Amino acid sequence: MTEKIEPPNCWEYTQCGKEPGGANVDENGPCQAALETALDGVNNGKNAGRLCWAVDGTLCHNQTPGPEEDKISSCISCPFFQKVQEAEDQGDLRTKFLRFVTMDGKKPLMQGLEIKHVAQGERFIIQNANSEAGYIIQKGSCRILVEKDGELVAIGRRGLGEVVGVTALLTGAPYSAHVEAETPMCLWVIRRDQFEALVEKDRDLMEFLTELVADRLSADRPMADRAVGRYTAREVLGKGGFSMVYKGIHTALEMPVAIKMLHHDKALDPDFLAAFRNEAESIAKFNHENIVRVFDIEELYRTVFIIMEYLEGELLSDMIKRLGRLSPLLAADFMVQACRGLEYAHKFGIIHRDINVSNLFIQTGDRLKIMDFGIACKIGTEDFGETGTAAFMSPEQIDGDPVDERTDIYSLGLAAYEMVTGERAFPGNDIMALLDGHLERDVPDPAEKAPDLPPALRQVIMKAGKRAPDERFNKAGEIIEVLTEILPQCDLPLECATPVRKMTSLFLIYEEDKQKEVGRLTEEFSSAMKKLGVTLKAADFPDI
Known part of the structure; x- marks a missing residue:
C-alpha cells in the first residue's frame, strides 16, 4: 500500500514567516491562510494553511494575489499546491470512491458509464439544482463552492478517484453546492437510474457512501440553505456520533426551529432508526415548560429529521x-425544574434513562429544558441495549434490571453533585471503573467539596444517589417538596400557582384573491401554535 504523503502547511513549505508568531509577522501581520479556521479539515489537513488557495488575500510567495477567483491560475502552477494535490491523490482509500469500487477488480461499476470532459473554470454542478447525476473524477480536480447570502465561499476540493454530486444522488436532495473545474477534468458520469441499481445490489457500497455522506454533512464548514419539508436548515448548531442539529426556520412562518438529523449511516441501522423515531414519538405529545418541544417529524433524503x-x-x-x-x-x-419535567414525563409512563449535564439546557433567564429522549422507555422496561451515559448510569441500568422513576432520580442526583462541586461523582474515563463505581458506592458526600451547601440540598443529592433504588426518593415530586423550602418563593414559581396568561392580537389584511393561500398558512400557523399550548381564535370582518 502506498504510504500517504503528509504535506506541510504553506508557511512551513515557503518559509515565509507569516504564520502567527513568525519572523515576518511584524511587517504586514500574519497571512490570512494561517488565521482562517472555518475550513479546517479540507484536503485532510489539520488547519487552513493547507488550503491557502481557498482564502482571500493570502501572501503567496510574498505577493498578495487578492480574491480567490483571481488566483486560480497561479495556484495551479504553485509547487505547494501541486504537493498538496499529490498527497490528496494518494489519500486514504476509504475516501477514494474510484479505488474503493475497483480494488478487487470484480466490481462492474465502470461498465456503461459515459465520459464527460470539463474545461478549466467550467461549473458542472449547480447549487440547488435537481440532482440527476454524480461524477467520479478520472483526471483533474475541482473546487466546491457554497453560495450563501449573495457570496461564494470555497469549502473544499476533490481530486483523482473522488466523487462529487453523489451525496445528492444518495439522499435525493438537490445539489448542496456549486462545483467548478480548477483544472481540465475527465469524469465518469453516474446517472440516477444507474446509481440506484448499484446501491441496490451492493450493500458494502451503500454503507461506504452513507458514511461518506455523514462525514461531509458533519464537516464544520459553511453550508447552503437546505430545504427539509416545510423547514429550511441554515447552519450547523452541533454534531455528535449519531446526529446533527441545525438551526433553521419554518419557511412559511419564519419561526426559528432546531432541526435534528440522524446521520445517514445510522439510518441504515434499524435499532438506531427506531431509537431516533422513539425520541420524537416520546415527547411529541409533551407540553411542559421544562421539556424541549417537538413540533414535527420529517422523513426525507433517506433519513429522519426531528x-x-x-x-x-x-x-x-x-x-x-x-x-x-x-x-x-x-x-x-x-x-x-428538572424534577418538574421528569415528573411530567413519568406521568406519561416515560423514563428518560439518560439524564446528565449535557442533556439539560439552560435558557436565558435560567429556565431549564430536558433534552434528548432518544433512549427513553416505558416504566418497568428491562434495561438492555442503549442504556445511557456511563458517568450517570444507575446500577439497575448497568445490571439490566427494570427501570422506573428512581432511575432518572439517581442520574439527576449525580448531575446535581456535579453542579455544586464542579466535579463528577465518579470521575475518570475508564468505562469499567465507572460502572464498578456505580455498583459499589453511593454518591460521595458533596459537602466535602462544597462545605457551603444547605443541609436540605446535601441530603437530597445523597439520597437521590443511593445505589439501592429503595433507598432513593420514589417520585420526583418528593424532591420538589424538599427543595422548594430552601428557595425564595418569588424566584421559583410553584406548580400549583395559577399561570400568567397573555393575549396577542394579530390582524391579517389581504386581497380577496389571496384568501385561499392565507387560509392554508393560517391553518399551518394554528397547528404549530396548538403544539405550544396556544389557543388561536379567528374572526372574519366585513370588507374594509
Whole structure:
C-alpha cells in the first residue's frame, strides 16, 4: 500500500514567516491562510494553511494575489499546491470512491458509464439544482463552492478517484453546492437510474457512501440553505456520533426551529432508526415548560429529521465549565425544574434513562429544558441495549434490571453533585471503573467539596444517589417538596400557582384573491401554535 504523503502547511513549505508568531509577522501581520479556521479539515489537513488557495488575500510567495477567483491560475502552477494535490491523490482509500469500487477488480461499476470532459473554470454542478447525476473524477480536480447570502465561499476540493454530486444522488436532495473545474477534468458520469441499481445490489457500497455522506454533512464548514419539508436548515448548531442539529426556520412562518438529523449511516441501522423515531414519538405529545418541544417529524433524503423548538442559552455542562461550580441556590433551582419535567414525563409512563449535564439546557433567564429522549422507555422496561451515559448510569441500568422513576432520580442526583462541586461523582474515563463505581458506592458526600451547601440540598443529592433504588426518593415530586423550602418563593414559581396568561392580537389584511393561500398558512400557523399550548381564535370582518 502506498504510504500517504503528509504535506506541510504553506508557511512551513515557503518559509515565509507569516504564520502567527513568525519572523515576518511584524511587517504586514500574519497571512490570512494561517488565521482562517472555518475550513479546517479540507484536503485532510489539520488547519487552513493547507488550503491557502481557498482564502482571500493570502501572501503567496510574498505577493498578495487578492480574491480567490483571481488566483486560480497561479495556484495551479504553485509547487505547494501541486504537493498538496499529490498527497490528496494518494489519500486514504476509504475516501477514494474510484479505488474503493475497483480494488478487487470484480466490481462492474465502470461498465456503461459515459465520459464527460470539463474545461478549466467550467461549473458542472449547480447549487440547488435537481440532482440527476454524480461524477467520479478520472483526471483533474475541482473546487466546491457554497453560495450563501449573495457570496461564494470555497469549502473544499476533490481530486483523482473522488466523487462529487453523489451525496445528492444518495439522499435525493438537490445539489448542496456549486462545483467548478480548477483544472481540465475527465469524469465518469453516474446517472440516477444507474446509481440506484448499484446501491441496490451492493450493500458494502451503500454503507461506504452513507458514511461518506455523514462525514461531509458533519464537516464544520459553511453550508447552503437546505430545504427539509416545510423547514429550511441554515447552519450547523452541533454534531455528535449519531446526529446533527441545525438551526433553521419554518419557511412559511419564519419561526426559528432546531432541526435534528440522524446521520445517514445510522439510518441504515434499524435499532438506531427506531431509537431516533422513539425520541420524537416520546415527547411529541409533551407540553411542559421544562421539556424541549417537538413540533414535527420529517422523513426525507433517506433519513429522519426531528423539528424542535429553537433554544438560546447553553448546555448545563458548558455552564459548569464556565463557572467552575454553581451556587447552591441555582443548583437547587435547576434540580427542581428538572424534577418538574421528569415528573411530567413519568406521568406519561416515560423514563428518560439518560439524564446528565449535557442533556439539560439552560435558557436565558435560567429556565431549564430536558433534552434528548432518544433512549427513553416505558416504566418497568428491562434495561438492555442503549442504556445511557456511563458517568450517570444507575446500577439497575448497568445490571439490566427494570427501570422506573428512581432511575432518572439517581442520574439527576449525580448531575446535581456535579453542579455544586464542579466535579463528577465518579470521575475518570475508564468505562469499567465507572460502572464498578456505580455498583459499589453511593454518591460521595458533596459537602466535602462544597462545605457551603444547605443541609436540605446535601441530603437530597445523597439520597437521590443511593445505589439501592429503595433507598432513593420514589417520585420526583418528593424532591420538589424538599427543595422548594430552601428557595425564595418569588424566584421559583410553584406548580400549583395559577399561570400568567397573555393575549396577542394579530390582524391579517389581504386581497380577496389571496384568501385561499392565507387560509392554508393560517391553518399551518394554528397547528404549530396548538403544539405550544396556544389557543388561536379567528374572526372574519366585513370588507374594509
